Amino acid sequence: MPQYKPKNRLTPQTYIDGVLKGDRVILSRAITVIESNLETDKILAKEIIQAILPASGNSIRIGITGVPGVGKSTFIEAFGKHLINEGKKVAILSIDPSSQRSKGSILGDKTRMEELSHLENAYIRPSASGDTLGGVANKTAESMLLCEAAGYDVILIETVGVGQSETAVHGMTDFFLLLMLAGAGDELQGIKKGIMEMADMVVINKADGNNMASSEIARLQYQNALHIFPQSDSGWLPVVTKASSINHTGIDVVWEEVKKYKSLVVKNGYFESNRNNQKITWMYNNINDALKQLFYGSDVVKTKLSKLENAIVTSEISPVKAAEDIMSVFKDHFK
Amino acid sequence: MPQYKPKNRLTPQTYIDGVLKGDRVILSRAITVIESNLETDKILAKEIIQAILPASGNSIRIGITGVPGVGKSTFIEAFGKHLINEGKKVAILSIDPSSQRSKGSILGDKTRMEELSHLENAYIRPSASGDTLGGVANKTAESMLLCEAAGYDVILIETVGVGQSETAVHGMTDFFLLLMLAGAGDELQGIKKGIMEMADMVVINKADGNNMASSEIARLQYQNALHIFPQSDSGWLPVVTKASSINHTGIDVVWEEVKKYKSLVVKNGYFESNRNNQKITWMYNNINDALKQLFYGSDVVKTKLSKLENAIVTSEISPVKAAEDIMSVFKDHFK
Structure with missing residues (x-):
């Protein structure tokens, strides 16, 4: 048929x-x-x-993340326009594993970057939909390759959802930008552990009006914190700056830092080795996802797993023995 | 036979x-x-x-890590003796996936905690040997259960190697202690990204003699840095203190903080939920290791993988297609 x-x-x-x-x-x-x-x-x-x-491959790939409310869309609109003024062709993609196309995220994306979306050299595409992060990330990464092949030389990949997708974005970009707000503390609840340490640059956003003084305090705090934390393999020391999309300040600095970064990592070989590692890791992630799908998707495994979880919590069976038991069930069934 | x-x-x-x-x-x-x-x-x-x-299970499990040279053995000896003076029975286990029993690590462990090893209420066991981190971690975690069943009510699990094993130790303990030295910067090279954010407590060790002033500066820096970083699900704010095994200072404070921590997390339910999650994660780690062993251990996969890695780097094949190709080879072979 x-x-x-x-x-x-x-x-x-x-x-x-x-x-x-x-x-x-x-x-x-x-x-x-x-x-x-x-x-x-x-x-x-x-x-x-x-x-x-x-x-594909002839672009600088920039990941952008930050909690909802940090002003990501407005920042990307301002940053995108700056890049286009510099003669670049900019593609903006996003990863949101929770997105449901039918629920209006296209409309949302078109309206939230209104000016940018009308520019000849900007291409905006909302997140692909899908059930698994791995599936959505694959689609975004392949769309990125298409955009590169179409001549876009700066790719911005933003995370739309909270949590989860930051690692996926980090795994497919050259430079990872974290947007933060002044007033350290509460707003961090939305940032998952480990994300901060991935950042090549932290931008204190909305550094305008009444936020001027607190933004400078936040900038210093993050700068000190990041210097204490371990250095990245890239040899790059993360920078912390301030930006305001309203006052159009600090946007150019972001691009200057990206260029400095690229020049450093192209020179020391990290740019290429990181890209190669990302490609290979991409294959392994797909293999491991497929293996898990094969295993956890099988009915015999599903039935047995929930029983075993209970038995483990009540100390009826050791986790090691539970794993062995279910592996033998799987092997028998698969053969 | x-x-x-x-x-x-x-x-x-x-x-x-x-x-x-x-x-x-x-x-x-x-x-x-x-x-x-x-x-x-x-x-x-x-x-x-x-x-x-x-x-099993009736103990407080404390993970201890820090780069070589930070004074882990001396700290553990001092901390262990303090606990025994408080009436505790203390078992000290370690995880070192690189250890080779035959190369003398037993002798090493016996001599490096000389005083402690002679005490009735201390039990010291060096790392199990093994080829994989998962295998070594299983053995250490099961030894921990035996020690608990034998009445040891404080279990100290230290990482001996550099890197890798910290996550394993964090995954089997209630409280994660990171030993650091004053003079922020260079000594951090050995600490992997993400480790710092796991810490429930950071102890600036060797805070004695000429290090007194720099240790206080380091303490403040880490304290500020940790406050900026996202809070743990436990609701506990990580503390930073100083200790000297030579001057016998700060050791009692560590134990006081562990007790405060335990009382908080027992009350808010995190202690139990974390233990249950750890047990279930332990099973899943074993399953996933076994799945990978099944896949990556097969000869057809091994041969094909190295070819695919090259083809990916030279852009002859996309990572997604490479993963699909090798999965079908595996499925055909396994059936």
Whole structure:
């Protein structure tokens, strides 16, 4: 029986040529294929990716994160416009494993970066939807490759949700930017442990009006804190600055620091080694996800697991023995 | 063909009774069974663990880490003696995935805590040996259960190696103690990212002699840094103090803080929920290790993987497609 195939699909070569020529309409349609869960689209997507792969990679990839309310959209709008004024082509992608396309996140994304979305050299694409972080991250990372092949030379990848996706974004970008607000303490509740240590740069956002003094205090506090923490393999010392999207201050400094960073890591070899490691880790993450899917997706395992969790908590069985028991059930069933 | 069975093994019940009575000689011999890689010993070990499981858990488990040179052994000797003076029975275990029993680490451990090792209420056991961190961590965690069943009410688990094992120790303890030295900066190179944020307490060690002033500066710096970082689920704010094993100062404060911590987390329910989560995570870690062993241990996978890594780096194949290719090879082979 033939599988369902959407009518409005183009030939593989049309997608490939269109992306390589930088055609925005074709780029969008190619990303739609990548985001699709239909089997026929998955085959098509693989063919497109395989063909554009050699043309990908020529960009600086910047991850941007921060809790809701930190002013991410406004910052990205200001930063994006600055980059375009500098002659760059900017693509903005996002990762939000909790997003549901049908619930209006497209509309949300279009309206929240209004000015930027009308510029010729900006390409904005909301988060792909999906059930697993791994699935959503794959789609975003592959969309990033398409944008690069289409000539976008700065890719901004933002996390939209809270938690979880920061590590995924960190794993696919060259530079990781954390937006914070002044008034250390409460606003940190939303930042998960370990995120701070990933940051190549912390920007105290909304450093304007009544926040001027407290932003400078926050900047010094974070700067001191980050200097105490272990240095990254990149050899880069994270910087802390202030920015205001309203006053248009500090935006240019962010780009200057990104350029300094890139020049350092290209020189010391970290840029390339990190990219290679990211690609290999990407494969291993997919393998490990698939292995877990194979195991935890099987019915015999599901039934046994919840029983074992209870038995472990009540000390009826040791965790080591429980793991052995369920592995033998799985092996018997799989063979 | 019958398997090799060591001659000097006791009956299962002899181990079980001996451990539950707190017999140190039997305890040591039971741990030897747990650490053994012989199949007959593994079966025996499971029987012992299963029987003592209900008697385990009645201790406070303290993880202790810090880079080589920070004075861990001297600190643990001083801390252990303090606990024994307070009427506690103290067991000291360690995790060192790189340890090779034959290379003399037993001798090392016996001599480095000379005074403590002669005390009736102290039990010192060096790290189990093994090829994988998961394997070594299992053995240490099961030895910990035996020590608890034998009546030890404070378990100190130290990391001996650098890196890696901190997360394993954190995953099996209630309280995580990080030893540091004054002179922020260089000495941090050995501490991996993320470790600092696990700490419930940081002790600036060797706060004596010429280090007095710099230790106080370091204490303040870490205290400020830790306050900026996200709070733990336990509701506990990490404390930073100073200690000197030579001057016998600050050791009592560590124990006071551990007691404060325990009283807080018992009250707010974190102590129990964390223990339960740790047990369940322990099972999942074992399952995931076994799954990886099944996959990465297979010859077809090994051969294909190194080829794929090269193809990924040279952009001949996308990481997603590479993962799919190798999963289908594995599935075909396994069936």
